[in-house]
Amino acid sequence: MKRKSDPQYVSINASDSASELLSTIVAAPFGAVGIRIGLGVIRESVYLRKSFAEKIPTDALAERAAQQIITYFQSPDFQFSLPLAAARTVFLRKVCAQIAAIARGDVLTYGEVARLVHSALRAVGQACDANWFPLAIPCHRVTAAGGLGGGSHHDQADSFYVGVKRWLLAYEGLTDL
Template identity: 30%
Template sequence: MKVLTPDRCDAIIRTSFGSIGVAVEENEVAAIRIFPDLFVEKMARDDLSAEAVRQIGYYLEHPGTCLDLPVKKTGSETCRRIWEAMMSIPSGEVRTYGELGSLLRLSPAAISLACQENPLSLYIPSHRVIAITGSQGPVGEGDPEHPDIRIKYWLLKHEGFLRA
């Protein structure tokens, strides 16, 4: 699945910051996408999308939890390596693009691209990968008013990395 749009979702959960859509293909979650500033819900079409909605809701109440779902493995071998490394970053912690790149012997640009291509938001926590850290938390992520950056900051606050 290339890009998940709301009309292609098998379920959509409404949140305080927008909605989170889920798409299922062949009994696997193929995509989870955050839609900032879109406040809609869509009842789950099947048991797996209902379970994904339940787990996402639980994560939104308990930020230390991880989603445990059967997922469709997509992306290049390099992206899959990067996503696996992202999944090892605990809730409440971050890594910079440079740190993750050094660990995997890849450029920060490759890490950034994998974040952009992440088809499974929240399941693969690319929001835990940031540009740089400073005394005030992550900086260098771009315009803090941009919807994607607002969501990233919200998630990092939710997980306890940033102070509210």
């Protein structure tokens, strides 16, 4: 389930040159959100640190994505409606559909999602880690049984990504995590 198996995938990391690969970068309260467009769909969205400067959208779809991100940060009830690249496996589509069904203000644990999709907890955690669209498919609403993080390197207690997850959940009305 590695992203490199997708022929349209270009690895985006935290380097300054990553902004060249993105179709737009939108400021966010926790840093920024980068969007990559390809073949008429959103290929990927990524959370970026504050060191990334905003980037003007390169096309109409990037503009639409940027506007929807801005609207979400004005209203946590906003529902994204963007053409997303299809998930690479049936299992990932199933997990993403379950995550997308989690309402704002609610969370499920990795174990609860695993039971709902009839799978193992670790597989669900890996699917969340492989989610290329973290605002549109709100994986921040999936938490470990004992707290925010799970087992991935993104989930270390002092990680940038845990900070983003904490911010998003508080923004959506959950402050007791």
